[in-house]
Amino acid sequence: MAAPLAKEQILDTAEEVLRRFGLEKASVVDVARALGVSHGTLYRHFPSKSALREAVGERWLKRVSIPLAEIVKESGSSMEKLQKWFQTLIHTKRSKAIEDPELFSMYNALAEESVEGITAHINELIQQLTEIIEEGIRKNEFKRSDAGQVAAGIFYGTARFHHPALAKEWTSPNIDEEFRLVWNLLLSGLKF
Template sequence: MDKISLDKEIILNATEEVIRRFGPDKANITDVAKLLKVSHAAIYRYYNGKAALFNAVTDRWLAQLHAPSNDILKEDSPADAKLSKLLESFVEAKHRSAINDPEMFANYIKLAQSSMEVIEKSKEEGIKRIEEIIVQGITEGIFFSESPYKEARSVYLATSVFIHPNSFEDSDRKQNIESVINLLIRGLKNSNR
């Protein structure tokens, strides 16, 4: 076998290619090793099995998927507008991925059903982003909350229904997303709760 300089990034790129080629159910470490022209033992030096490798791929994929939300957080705009944009970004990112990158989305769904570690990390990061905007809104006098983290978690849970594939075919999906986001923002603005 040809000598190749391996690192985690090279292995993750190859794993994504294998998942896209064979799907998450059929892809395996041997396929990744063949693509890289190394032994499967070489892969095990970096990842302790298929689950660890697929977790790492999904973790990286989720980070890339939600990268635009980092830009939204940096915007110089009022918290209510920023929160609306962030929530729309969250729900549309998964929808776009299901259409444009179905194999990686299938890998995400499979992982969500079998291993919650990566999914919980991504969920917590989403909640923290929402919390950051709620805190900004409190500072601006737009939002009223005694517990920004609890409010952020509730907002995340209320919109998470729209990242489920069952919602993707709903002809009223965009209207429903807008209605829920508007309702949540009005609730955060209500000082008489």
């Protein structure tokens, strides 16, 4: 008797199938075939094709947010953590978009299918920024303010550099200099 399927095993295989057949053509039957099980077995873990696709998209978003959460926990200057957090976010998304644009596009389409998943992801990222800013306020690195509003403002103010819908702009030869200009402006509002 075969060992029961783990959710991660199903998601790994679903990613491979999506990569091989594309977002439009891949089916639950294709995933089940690749796993050597019936499609009914997959429905025990995911009630629909949509739920499976949503789980793949949400897992991709977690791959973005988990390394950022680790930065929040680091010791050191809040200013340095804030800058490292944004550099990591931008580098992660940019490298995925440049190295495998088709896969990047597919994952974004999957993530966008789940409005709740995207909203939760954005809220998670803004909460991470809020924690860094609150720490900076406590350490007197940043001026007193509503950390949540500042975090949201910085996140949305830098969207050009990390929002997947704007990925085509990331190949501009001036993108790093443009980020530096925006970053310096945002920091001037944070500092004493």
